[in-house]
Amino acid sequence: MSDGILSTDPEVGNEQKFCFRCGTLIRADAAVCPHCGARQERVSGRRNRVIAAILAFLFGSFGAHRFYxxxxxxxxxxxxxxxxxxxxxxxxxxxxxxxxxxxxRFAERYG
Ligand SMILES: [Zn+2]
Incomplete structure (x- = not known):
């Protein structure tokens, strides 16, 4: 309560994302997933594991994930x-x- 950053404003906190570990929809600026406790690190410039998987499932026949x-x-x-x-x-x-x-491991291999 002493920390103003932690106060939840419904108007401000609308942007959401999925936790990379458990997939729960959480606040985009959340540092830690409230569901599984996984640290949410946004590493810019790195390729996204889930996007690569989705591309593989949807357009994998055309090598979309490989291009990605x-x-x-x-x-x-x-x-x-x-x-x-x-x-x-x-x-x-x-x-x-x-x-x-x-x-x-994904970042190590493909990042
Ligand atoms: Zn989570």
Whole structure:
């Protein structure tokens, strides 16, 4: 109560985001998820694990997630072979891998 920053103003705190760990909708400026307690760190310039996974699920056949991760060569390979359905299957597996790996490991590999 002594800290003015912590006071919740419904007009100001409208911007929301999903907790990267548990997926609960929380305030965009929340430092810690009130649900699971995960620290919400916004690292600018780093690629987003969840976006990569979503791209893999939706447009994985075309290598969208590979382009997103900066792997242009691999992305082109997916594009060339998308009609074989194999890239789509690989992409779904990769999407699951993205979702299950930790942010630290994802950043290490793709960030
Ligand atoms: Zn959470």
């Amino acid at each position: 991760l900066g792997q242009i060569g691999m992305g082109l390979l997916y594009l060339v072979f998308f009609w074989t359905v194999i890239p789509g299957i690989i992409a779904i597996v990769e999407g699951i891998i993205y979702l299950t790996m930790s942010d630290e």
